[in-house]
Amino acid sequence: MDELEPRDLAAWEAPELPADFEDRVMARLSEEPLVHAAPMEAPTPASSSRGWVVAGVVTALAAALLLIVGMPTPEATTPEPSPRRVAEARTTTIVELGPGVRAVAQPGATISWETKPEGIAVQQVEGQVDYEVQPGTPMRVQTKAGSVEVTGTRFTVEVHAMSEVFSPRMRTLIPAGLGAAAAVVAVVAVQQGSVEARNEHGAARIEAGSHATMTDRTAPKTESAPAEAVPVAQAPVRTPKASAQDRRKHQATRAKIKAALQKRAEEKAKAALPPEEPAAGANGEETEDPFKGHLDKDYIREAVREDLIPLAIECYDDVLQVDPKFGGRLVLEFDILGDEDVGGIVDDVQPGEGTDPMPPDFVECMSESMMTVTMPPPEGGGIVHVTYPLLFEPE
Amino acid sequence: MTGAVRMQGLVSSRSPAELPREVIERAAARDPAACRALIRRYQRPVGRLLWRLLAPSGLEHLTEDLAQETMVRVFGALPRFDIDGPATVSTWILKIATRLGINELQRRRPKVEPLSAKAERLSGGPTADHEVRRKAIAAAINDAVAELPPDFRAAFLLREYHDLDYAEIAQVLELSPGTVKSRLSRARASLRTSLAQLHAQHQESDHG
Secondary structure (H helix, E strand, O other): OOOOOHHHHHHOOOOOOOOOHHHHHHHHHHOOOHHHOOOOOOOOOHHHOOOEEEOOOOOOOOOOEEEEEOOOOOOOOOOOOEEEEEEEEOOOEEEEEEOOEEEEEOOOOEEEEEEEOOEEEEEEEEEEEEEEEOOOOOEEEEEOOOEEEEOOEEEEEEEEEHHHOOOHHHHHHOOOOOOOOOOEEEEEEEEEOEEEEEEOOEEEEEEOOEEEEEEOOOOOEEEEOOOOOOHHHHOOOOOOOOOHHHHHHHHHHHHHHHHHHHHHHHHHHHHOOOOOOOOOOOOOOOOOOOOEOOOOHHHHHHHHHHHHHHHHHHHHHHHHHHOOOOOEEEEEEEEEEEEOOOEEEEEEEEEOOOOOOOOHHHHHHHHHHHOOOEEOOOOOEEEEEEEEEEEEEOO | OOHHHHOOOOOOOOOOOOOOHHHHHHHHOOOHHHHHHHHHHHHHHHHHHHHHHHHHHOOHHHHHHHHHHHHHHHHHHHHHOOOOOOOOHHHHHHHHHHHHHHHHHHOOOOEEEEOHHHHOOOOOOOOOHHHHHHHHHHHHHHHHHHOOOHHHHHHHHHHHOOOOOHHHHHHHHOOOHHHHHHHHHHHHHHHHHHHHHHHHHHHHHHHO
């Protein structure tokens, strides 16, 4: 017998693409000039477009200050003009902005860019973007907080509204009292070469290993990285993975699920006879939770596989950019809260027993990423504590 | 016997007719309605092919991005596509998707693997028996496909799920038909072994 059973093959079902797939492709096509059609003979890694929603030209950046990157040299080439593109990174995304200029945008980052005769012009609206600029490549960038000049370097620009700076790492980068009335903060960290940051309030030179912080109200202020800092501390490892809106939405979902579970627990308690003795192990806080363990095993497996492991890979990818040999074991302990009318979320993520030494940014990236996941409503509902060991191995 | 009949219409992605020449030509000129018609016609086979290529390697989250990339490349190259040539539009589109999927599978990437023994410490609930079997079969196919190198994997999927014949698969993968037959034979043998073991287990549980 050479044929396989159709019934068996049919059991391996592939999910449908999202309902708005057609619209997303059309949106991308509107940004793809016909004359610039990509040749199919030389496909490039898909990461160049992964996770980006090209949404047309944004004109609401008029208030942005100017960030200039790159200084032409005699070897510089004149890029072909191209239309402006706007993109929002939903996952870590590598974008070739033009010849010799690469951007690695972290989730939540928004930039737009266009190629002009004088160079590539980028406007960074928010989020963290790591740039690699080949020597002699002219480039212009705008943010709302300052400007920089570079001649071939590797650096990171991170832009946030002051009201949305949640990351402990960002907080450590922003000097106390800096721009109390400021609306926007930008941190420029240089990994190679040097840059000059400037805005209408002043200017500062930033050498490799240092960073500068500036706001729309204050001049760039440079600080050297601590001598003992591990590379990861300077690395383009993102931590503020979720926007304030995402966080609020997630917190609201968590509150709804907990309220729903509490209500059901109370209803169940009313219906049940009072126990003759306390639940095993009870000490006031360890009483049996009537909803623990009610989530379906397949639901949890699917959630881990489809939602959480891809996030783990993204965080790990970031670490490998700094330390290509980094690996180890991370035992994740977390709760999954699920209600059939609300949805499912991950809560209380902690590294568990058996975890190898890990860079704090990596662990934070993992926990913050997982805390933003919203899963489909499970059948039934409940809280399950999950221990999930992950092994990270560089290839 | 055609592939579509063999598959009983359950999973075949190729049975719908090709789009008319006029629609293809208008899509090549970026007529919006024609572009949308082309996307609607081919998004399902492209999405399913990419998902089955990627999911066994834990990369199913890249399916939509690669499907988008496929479509963008299709429209980019459509003006140069020879509609009177040997390849049908659907085979040509599947070729673009296949190459993108294989490229992704061949990228160096870190491994993040659950250590299954402890990861299984999860609570469970009752599930219908037939559903359990269906999922077990799906998992067996997934695992067997995961063991295949990218081009073997693509050959298997194009044959079993997209009904391409040997010549078409050879064209997509730029291999000789003989090589395609050889790879398909090995892929099927691997899968038959996995499924036979699974069915034997089910029969034992039925009688035990």
